[in-house]
Structure formats: structure tokens, C-alpha cells
Amino acid sequence: MMMDPYKIRLDFPILKRKINGKDLVYFDNAATTQKPLRIIEKFTEVYTKYYANIHRGIHTLSQEASDMYEDAHRIVSEHLNANDWREIIFTKNTTESINLVAYSYGINKLKKDDKIIITKMEHHANLVPWQQVARKTGAKIEYIDFNKDYRLDIDQAEKIIDDKTRIVAITHASNVLGTINPIKDIIKIAHEHDAIVLIDAAQSIPHNKIDVKKYDMDFLAFSAHKMMGPDGIGVLYGKEEILEKMDPFLTGGDMIKDVDLYNAEWNDLPWKFEAGTPNIAGGIVFGETIKYIKDIGIENIEEYDRYITKYFIDKYNDYKLDDIMLIGPNDYKERTPTFSFYTKRYRSHQIAKLLDLEGIAVRSGFHCAHPLLKNINILNNNLYNLGGTFRASLYIYNTKEEVDYFFEILKKLLK
Ligand code: PMP
Numbered sequence: 290m291m292m293d294p295y296k297i298r299l300d301f302p303i304l305k306r307k308i309n310g311k312d313l314v315y316f317d318n319a320a321t322t323q324k325p326l327r328i329i330e331k332f333t334e335v336y337t338k339y340y341a342n343i344h345r346g347i348h349t350l351s352q353e354a355s356d357m358y359e360d361a362h363r364i365v366s367e368h369l370n371a372n373d374w375r376e377i378i379f380t381k382n383t384t385e386s387i388n389l390v391a392y393s394y395g396i397n398k399l400k401k402d403d404k405i406i407i408t409k410m411e412h413h414a415n416l417v418p419w420q421q422v423a424r425k426t427g428a429k430i431e432y433i434d435f436n437k438d439y440r441l442d443i444d445q446a447e448k449i450i451d452d453k454t455r456i457v458a459i460t461h462a463s464n465v466l467g468t469i470n471p472i473k474d475i476i477k478i479a480h481e482h483d484a485i486v487l488i489d490a491a492q493s494i495p496h497n498k499i500d501v502k503k504y505d506m507d508f509l510a511f512s513a514h515k516m517m518g519p520d521g522i523g524v525l526y527g528k529e530e531i532l533e534k535m536d537p538f539l540t541g542g543d544m545i546k547d548v549d550l551y552n553a554e555w556n557d558l559p560w561k562f563e564a565g566t567p568n569i570a571g572g573i574v575f576g577e578t579i580k581y582i583k584d585i586g587i588e589n590i591e592e593y594d595r596y597i598t599k600y601f602i603d604k605y606n607d608y609k610l611d612d613i614m615l616i617g618p619n620d621y622k623e624r625t626p627t628f629s630f631y632t633k634r635y636r637s638h639q640i641a642k643l644l645d646l647e648g649i650a651v652r653s654g655f656h657c658a659h660p661l662l663k664n665i666n667i668l669n670n671n672l673y674n675l676g677g678t679f680r681a682s683l684y685i686y687n688t689k690e691e692v693d694y695f696f697e698i699l700k701k702l703l704k
Contacts, residue, residue: 300325311648319682361576386510386525391418401427461493518578629678
């Protein structure tokens with residue numbers, strides 16, 4: 290039986306809020322998701338019963354907190370089907386996870402004229418760190434293009450990924466277009482040339498099952514806050530053999546085994562990459578978040594996502610909003626429920642403000658993807674000058690009634 294969004298909604302206290310006198314319609318899930326009561330209460334439980342600094346104390350509280358924090362790594366590892374929990378590094382967010390790879394792997398291992406391949410649909414988090422690597426090493430960045438249907442050009446990818454390519458870093462799902470990219474094919478092509486691959490899963494892991502073994506992933510980066518978990522906690526999955534050979538990113542306490550006046554010996558994985566006091570409570574609560582997702586069932590989330598994505602696109606097509614253009618695949622398969630639009634009648638921020646007056650939360654602007662928006666500007670004249678797009682991004686607690694309401698309001702605004 291399909292997941293029941295009305296039942297799920299009961300877990301999220303914030304969804305009862307009124308905004309400007311209207312029921313809140315929270316369509317800004319690609320930016321961050323809301324938190325169920327179970328997650329909110331877990332923070333209270335940790336801080337009232339189990340809180341102490343980890344890895345440093347012999348005392349009971351420190352040991353309990355250490356065990357719970359370590360367990361959270363195991364829970365994430367199971368969720369990704371990793372070989373070992375030591376392949377799971379907790380970071381601050383996706384951005385830090387990608388920077389870790391860029392600095393510890395990229396800057397140390399790349400040389401002049403090596404190639405870094407990324408796509409033209411990256412979030413700045415998977416773009417600017419590679420520009421830094423290129424600047425510091427003399428490596429070159431080349432871009433995989435996308436077609437008019439907003440899907441990656443695999444033929445072109447096959448041409449530019451060659452023996453000079455050392456790193457391929459691509460987003461699994463675009464935070465603007467909603468496109469889900471064929472990472473399996475890209476990983477295969479990259480591995481044929483002995484390049485390593487980093488997948489930015491910030492926008493896919495909330496919606497899809499990801500199996501790092503099945504896809505033979507080298508690195509995977511994501512944030513807890515986009516999958517109903519706490520902010521300030523992110524994950525870098527890395528293959529053990531690659532992580533073992535990498536230097537640490539940040540250095541200091543906790544990431545060492547032994548230190549003398551002029552030298553230090555690194556700690557075991559994953560602690561080698563978790564310098565200083567980490568986000569202890571956030572990490573433990575993230576473990577609870579994965580349990581919540583497991584209780585719903587990731588397959589059920591996938592099924593509901595497909596349903597609501599199809600419903601949204603069908604409504605858009607039914608309403609015949611000629612004035613409002615969808616920027617992204619007009620096909621519910623292989624896309625997330627993240628929908629970007631523009632209209633020549635209003636700037637994107639104006640639409641977002643008008644929708645807010647009706648209780649609807651959407652994001653507007655360039656979505657930390659300036660090169661993507663500039664590129665689309667060429668395809669769809671003047672989009673960049675219209676202030677980017679307004680973006681409705683849905684999750685498991687959004688309903689078809691909310692979708693109906695969104696399109697009714699849009700229609701009213703454009704009358
Ligand atoms: N990559 C993608 C595709 C994203 O959508 C985001 C967040 N908008 C990020 C990376 C960065 O995530 P965070 O801000 O949590 O580091």
C-alpha cells in the first residue's frame with residue numbers, strides 16, 4: 290500500500306502553522322526539509338540523558354555518548370550498504386564533504402594538465418572547490434553539457450572523460466532542474482579511465498535508495514538537513530582503500546593517535562577525518578533520522594515521490610499555464626519533485642513573495658547554480674535577467690491538494 294502523506298504530516302508540528310493567515314504549504318524542501326517530532330525529541334533525550342564529549346572520557350556518560358555517535362555511523366553505513374562503518378565520515382554538510390575530497394585528494398594528487406570533469410548543472414558546492422583545485426594544481430576543468438530536455442549529454446561525456454581525467458564530480462540530482470543523472474553510466478566510463486568519481490547526493494538521497502557498492506562509488510556526499518535530519522551534520526562516504534591513502538583535511542584533536550613535538554600519527558578511519566569536537570548530538574540524532582526513514586521504508590518514499598511528481602507535472606500540463614515555463618524534464622520518470630519555473634510577467638522574487646502571501650513557501654533566484662542559470666539563459670532568452678527561477682520542491686509530507694492549491698494560486702496571479 291502506498292505511503293500515506295496525511296499520516297506522515299501528523300509527525301511534523303511545523304506543518305500546522307499558518308502563514309499570512311493561510312495554511313502553510315511548504316514547497317522549499319530542496320533548500321531544507323522539516324523535522325518530525327521524533328527527531329526534535331531525540332535532541333532533548335540526548336542533552337538530558339547522554340551528553341558528554343566523546344572519545345576522551347573513561348566516565349560512563351562519555352562512553353555512552355561515544356557509543357551512540359559511533360552507532361550513528363554504523364546506521365548510515367547500513368543505509369548506504371557500505372562495506373564498513375569506518376567508510377562513513379561525519380562532516381558539517383555536503384559542502385564540507387566535497388571540500389574534504391577537493392583538498393585532501395584533489396590538491397595533493399592532481400598535477401598540471403590532469404583533467405577534472407564536472408557538469409554544467411552543478412550547485413556551487415560541487416564547482417567552486419574544483420576551481421580551487423584547478424587553480425592550485427594547474428589541472429583543467431571540463432564540463433559535461435546537457436541537452437534541450439535537460440538531461441546530460443552522455444555521448445559528449447564519453448568523449449571528454451579520457452586517460453587524463455583524474456576526477457569526475459557530478460550531482461546525482463539537480464537542485465534546479467530536478468533531473469536525475471545516469472551516475473551508473475558515468476561511473477563506469479570514469480573507471481575505465483582510472484578516474485575516481487564523487488557523487489553529490491544532496492538532492493537525491495532524500496528521495497532515492499543509494500547503494501554505494503552496487504554503483505561502485507568512490508565518494509558520496511550529502512547533508513542530513515535535506516532528509517529530515519539536523520542541520521550542521523553531513524556525510525562523506527569514501528572507499529576505505531582511497532581514504533586510507535589520503536592525508537587529513539583538518540588537523541588537531543581527536544584525529545591523531547600520537548603526537549610529539551614535530552610529528553603526528555593519524556588516527557584510524559573515520560576519526561582521521563573528524564578533527565575536533567564534532568556535532569555530537571547532531572550525529573546521534575541523524576542516526577535516529579535514518580531509523581525514521583527506515584520505518585517509513587525508502588522504497589515507499591521512492592514510490593510516493595514518483596506519484597506526487599507525476600501528479601504535479603500532469604497538473605502543470607492540465608492548467609496550460611502558457612505564461613509559466615517549467616525548466617526541467619517534463620517527464621516524471623528519472624526526476625525528483627523539484628520544479629523550477631519562470632514567467633516573463635514577474636521577476637522570480639516577486640512571484641515568491643506573492644505566493645508567500647497565500648501561505649506557499651517556494652525559493653526564488655539562482656539557487657547557488659549561477660553557471661547553470663546563465664547556460665539556460667542562452668536556451669531561454671533573458672531568464673538570467675528575470676532574476677532566475679522560482680522553485681517548488683516537494684517531499685513526502687506534501688499532498689495533491691497542496692499541488693492543486695499551488696496551481697490555482699498561480700493561475701489567479703497571472704490573470
Ligand atoms: N549540492 C546540491 C545539489 C545542493 O542542492 C546543495 C544544497 N542546496 C548542496 C550541494 C550544498 O548543501 P549544503 O548547503 O548542505 O552543504
